[in-house]
Amino acid sequence: MLPMKIVPTCWKIGLASTFRWSNSQCRHSNAWSVAQKTIDGNLKTINDEGTWKKERIIAGKQGAHIRVQNSDRRVINFCANNYLGLSSHPEVIEAAIEALKTHGAGLSSVRFICGTQDIHKELEEKIAKFHGREDTILYASCFDANAGLFEAMLTPDDAVISDQLNHASIIDGIRLCKAQKFRYSHRDMAQLEDYLKQTQKTARTRLIVTDGVFSMDGNVTPLSTITDLADKYDALVFIDECHATGFFGKTGRGTEEYFNLPTGKIDIINSTLGKALGGAAGGYTTGPKGLIDLLRQKSRPYLFSNSLPPPVVATASKVFDLLARDNSFVEKVADNTKLFRDSMKDAGFNILVSNRHKTAKKIDHFYSGNKSIGRSTSDMSRLCGRCSSCNNYG
Numbered sequence: 278m279l280p281m282k283i284v285p286t287c288w289k290i291g292l293a294s295t296f297r298w299s300n301s302q303c304r305h306s307n308a309w310s311v312a313q314k315t316i317d318g319n320l321k322t323i324n325d326e327g328t329w330k331k332e333r334i335i336a337g338k339q340g341a342h343i344r345v346q347n348s349d350r351r352v353i354n355f356c357a358n359n360y361l362g363l364s365s366h367p368e369v370i371e372a373a374i375e376a377l378k379t380h381g382a383g384l385s386s387v388r389f390i391c392g393t394q395d396i397h398k399e400l401e402e403k404i405a406k407f408h409g410r411e412d413t414i415l416y417a418s419c420f421d422a423n424a425g426l427f428e429a430m431l432t433p434d435d436a437v438i439s440d441q442l443n444h445a446s447i448i449d450g451i452r453l454c455k456a457q458k459f460r461y462s463h464r465d466m467a468q469l470e471d472y473l474k475q476t477q478k479t480a481r482t483r484l485i486v487t488d489g490v491f492s493m494d495g496n497v498t499p500l501s502t503i504t505d506l507a508d509k510y511d512a513l514v515f516i517d518e519c520h521a522t523g524f525f526g527k528t529g530r531g532t533e534e535y536f537n538l539p540t541g542k543i544d545i546i547n548s549t550l551g552k553a554l555g556g557a558a559g560g561y562t563t564g565p566k567g568l569i570d571l572l573r574q575k576s577r578p579y580l581f582s583n584s585l586p587p588p589v590v591a592t593a594s595k596v597f598d599l600l601a602r603d604n605s606f607v608e609k610v611a612d613n614t615k616l617f618r619d620s621m622k623d624a625g626f627n628i629l630v631s632n633r634h635k636t637a638k639k640i641d642h643f644y645s646g647n648k649s650i651g652r653s654t655s656d657m658s659r660l661c662g663r664c665s666s667c668n669n670y671g
């Protein structure tokens with residue numbers, strides 16, 4: 278028998294016969310049929326536009342080679358963001374198991390009530406050290422980090438100036454804040470400068486917002502120019518480093534390092550633990566202590582969502598230990614990239630990205646599983662046939 282509190286209201290008031298069950302919930306049939314029509318229309322549009330997303334079911338761990346359900350064949354996986362091949366690394370798995378034993382499955386609490394453990398603080402310190410920043414705040418995902426930053430930091434007196442192709446989570450985060458909003462065309466520095474001029478008198482703080490690496494186009498933000506402009510017009514710079522942290526730049530410190538900018542030149546960095554850094558889940562903001570203090574007080578996804586589970590914290594923490602040990606993972610990515618590109622050429626594929634196309638050439642990073650395998654298929658098609666940096670969509 279159902280406990281009283283979850284008995285549907287319509288049963289309690291004796292109207293069960295006029296309602297019907299759908300998806301195990303009680304719905305008013307007329308209201309539901311109206312909603313169903315809208316849903317069906319949406320689904321049809323998605324299907325007609327050819328953007329229906331099918332999910333392939335992996336039967337096992339993430340890796341360069343995987344098995345998928347209903348197939349006996351081994352599949353080469355080009356689609357993950359497992360850049361360093363660490364999501365199934367034995368030491369990473371062991372660390373997660375150990376944390377499960379010592380710290381439990383989860384906290385059943387948000388951080389500020391009773392959800393902060395020693396391992397959360399340790400991981401935040403490791404991340405801050407890795408990036409050479411004052412402090413770090415963990416989130417359940419980078420989506421949350423992006424959703425929680427702008428609203429907490431900016432007011433209507435401020436302005437946010439954002440690259441048109443920034444990730445969806447940045448777009449949503451900016452929507453939530455009350456700052457004046459400007460969007461410059463993808464990597465268009467002239468337009469960025471126009472907005473910086475335009476907001477000189479109307480905004481107190483100007484924040485330039487960009488992905489470090491744009492994963493869908495395989496190109497890199499012109500960060501040196503952006504920091505020059507920020508210096509010239511006294512603006513702040515934020516970058517999302519989800520597709521850079523851990524493997525981009527000489528020691529994997531990301532886009533700032535790739536451009537040889539001094540550590541700390543970028544004011545705020547958001548990144549994910551769900552790609553190169555173990556691939557489990559989690560995200561973070563790293564930057565000046567005052568900002569991190571403010572986020573702990575005001576950032577809604579941090580305040581009102583459960584703490585990162587200990588095994589997830591432990592996987593990321595182990596990855597930072599592995600990266601601190603030596604630079605071999607980062608170097609292997611570069612070696613594998615070269616091997617893959619050369620082998621693809623030898624196999625007769627036309628790889629258009631040449632020395633002329635510096636940014637895309639640098640961004641065709643391949644993770645360092647035992648064998649060299651590539652990034653996402655969408656990125657591959659761009660790198661190998663439609664390099665956006667050279668506008669060659671042949």
Ligand SMILES: Cc1ncc(COP(=O)(O)O)c(C=O)c1O
Nearest residue numbers: 418419420444519549551559560
């Ligand atoms: C550029 C960028 N930012 C943010 C995110 C969100 O990261 P997470 O998976 O940690 O929520 C992603 C994930 O796809 C991303 O590519």
